[in-house]
Amino acid sequence: MGEEEEEAALRVCRSKSLYRYNGMNLLKETSSFEAEFAEFLGVPYVVAVTSGTAALHTALSALRVGPGCEVIVPAYMWVAVIAAVVNLGAIPVLADIDETFCLDPTDVERKITPRTVGMIAVHMSGAQADIVRLSELAQRRGIFLLEDCAQCVGGAINGRRVGTFGDMAIFSFQMNKNMSSGEAGAVVTSNEVLYRRSVASHDVGYSRSSTDELLMDDHESYGWGRGGRLDELRASILRVQLRRLPGTIARMHHSKYRIRQWIETHPGVSSRRVVDPSGDTGCFLITIFPDAETAHAVNDRLRVLGITSVSAETSNVILEDYGMHIYYNIPALVRKVGTDNRGSPWTLAENQDSNYSYTKGACPQADNLFERSQLLAIPSCLTGSDEDEIIEGFKEAMNSVFPLRYA
Ligand SMILES: Cc1ncc(COP(=O)(O)O)c(C=O)c1O
CATH class of the missing domain: 3.40.640.10 (Type I PLP-dependent aspartate aminotransferase-like (Major domain))
Structure with a gap:
């Protein structure tokens, strides 16, 4: 603004x-x-x-x-x-x-x-x-x-x-x-x-x-x-x-791909597949770790190093903890809470053949990715030294977690 x-x-x-x-x-x-x-x-x-x-x-x-x-x-x-x-x-x-x-x-x-x-x-x-x-x-x-x-x-x-x-x-x-x-x-x-x-x-x-x-x-x-x-x-x-948008995106994209470049050199972590990197808006970096334990250890370390913005819960988080972006974190969905006293839409006669479960396990590929992937927000105002600090943070976090587990 x-x-x-x-x-x-x-x-x-x-x-x-x-x-x-x-x-x-x-x-x-x-x-x-x-x-x-x-x-x-x-x-x-x-x-x-x-x-x-x-x-x-x-x-x-x-x-x-x-x-x-x-x-x-x-x-x-x-x-x-x-x-x-x-x-x-x-x-x-x-x-x-x-x-x-x-x-x-x-x-x-x-x-x-x-x-x-x-x-x-x-x-x-x-x-x-x-x-x-x-x-x-x-x-x-x-x-x-x-x-x-x-x-x-x-x-x-x-x-x-x-x-x-x-x-x-x-x-x-x-x-x-x-x-x-x-x-x-x-x-x-x-x-x-x-x-x-x-x-x-x-x-x-x-x-x-x-x-x-x-x-x-x-x-x-x-x-x-x-x-x-x-x-x-x-x-x-x-x-x-809208007039600012191309500049906003260009800055986020630049920062994200600078950080991503370092990540791609590290064998213990991979990045989300992006369909066309040139058209990625760059506002988030998702990194995928081999297992949940590693993901949480790296995330905890990055947070200790201050690699977050306000709030940490939405700027640097393991996806399974990312609130109602994750289907099984939506209580009203999991419990099929209705929009009225009749329990609509779940109880409507027209929907009687549409009986689905929304509890964890409904989407196994997603469940697996959610527990070992980290989301990091990329603000549009990062300076070169902010980017350096994030890369150094990743290096330190990865090195503190990986040698112990993958020596
Ligand atoms: C994927 C997605 N769809 C829809 C919405 C709803 O937008 P709003 O918050 O403007 O109602 C949001 C964000 O809040 C969103 O992230």
């Missing part, structure tokens, strides 16, 4: 017009942000919303997900992904991850049943899912692909931005993300009907004309709104943050 964001926020406050659809001196920051983000991604349609969670609900509503539907979700995600499926009355079906730490296409194929309507591929921890294979799979099996790009804003594969491979995509601009206005999100699509349905769903249930009038007779889209419109204040900040 710098002077440009301050000026943007002041500009909107002084206009006294904070609501996107009308005002005394409306600056149209929200629609400008939508147009600029659409151009950045290379898609025709963007709907700005209040959060990534709102974006997930909006997109799944546009895709008409409801009771009787199964939606495949990865074992490594954020709880909001599953919450959106459950809140709509559908059943989440866990699929395993591979060394991309994103959906394993082979396991997705195994999890498809006659009730599967789609999958949510989450580009986790800054880097891409194997989205080309997942997109081919979705098309071949006739199911939708929703990309969750919350943690990979600005990522790409061979120059094509993540968020442009699926039927729809969602983004989050919450505080931890590559660009931020504290809270906000976006829904993205190239499909005009899905766009109109997203406009309707995120607002009051009706799409809008090019001059923002509610369209009461757009029968393909109208329904029930969720009240997730973005305000002018946050949109004005996002416009500045």
Whole structure:
């Protein structure tokens, strides 16, 4: 956050017009942000919303997900992904991850049943899912692909931005993300009907004309709104943050790959597989150790050396301890807690054939990776000497752990 964001926020406050659809001196920051983000991604349609969670609900509503539907979700995600499926009355079906730490296409194929309507591929921890294979799979099996790009804003594969491979995509601009206005999100699509349905769903249930009038007779889209419109204040900040994004990503990418280069020379540790390193946003480094004991020992030592940021729990952690990013750490999922007194969606008649377990063991490849992999946040403000300190920290931690065990 710098002077440009301050000026943007002041500009909107002084206009006294904070609501996107009308005002005394409306600056149209929200629609400008939508147009600029659409151009950045290379898609025709963007709907700005209040959060990534709102974006997930909006997109799944546009895709008409409801009771009787199964939606495949990865074992490594954020709880909001599953919450959106459950809140709509559908059943989440866990699929395993591979060394991309994103959906394993082979396991997705195994999890498809006659009730599967789609999958949510989450580009986790800054880097891409194997989205080309997942997109081919979705098309071949006739199911939708929703990309969750919350943690990979600005990522790409061979120059094509993540968020442009699926039927729809969602983004989050919450505080931890590559660009931020504290809270906000976006829904993205190239499909005009899905766009109109997203406009309707995120607002009051009706799409809008090019001059923002509610369209009461757009029968393909109208329904029930969720009240997730973005305000002018946050949109004005996002416009500045979007201009900063390439620089933010370049700095994180540089720092990450400098550290990764050292790691690759050490036989006791490997790095997560990145589908296209040049399009990795660089905000997290995931390292994989031979076993849980080694992973925890290295992590403990790095923390003692101060290789963390605020908070340590989200900046330098063994994945199994990474809260509700891990399916078995979500109590309401493991215990199938319902959204109402009837226990919906788990107890709905439409879902009676969709009976799955969400306890540890449901995704064995993920379970194995979670206990021996470490996630390290890479801030965009690291100096060369900060990077040196992290590399030295790794060296010291690895050398203190490995000779004893691998002499
Ligand atoms: C993968 C993923 N999806 C969705 C969300 C939800 O976004 P928000 O916090 O903006 O609701 C987040 C982050 O918080 C996330 O990491």
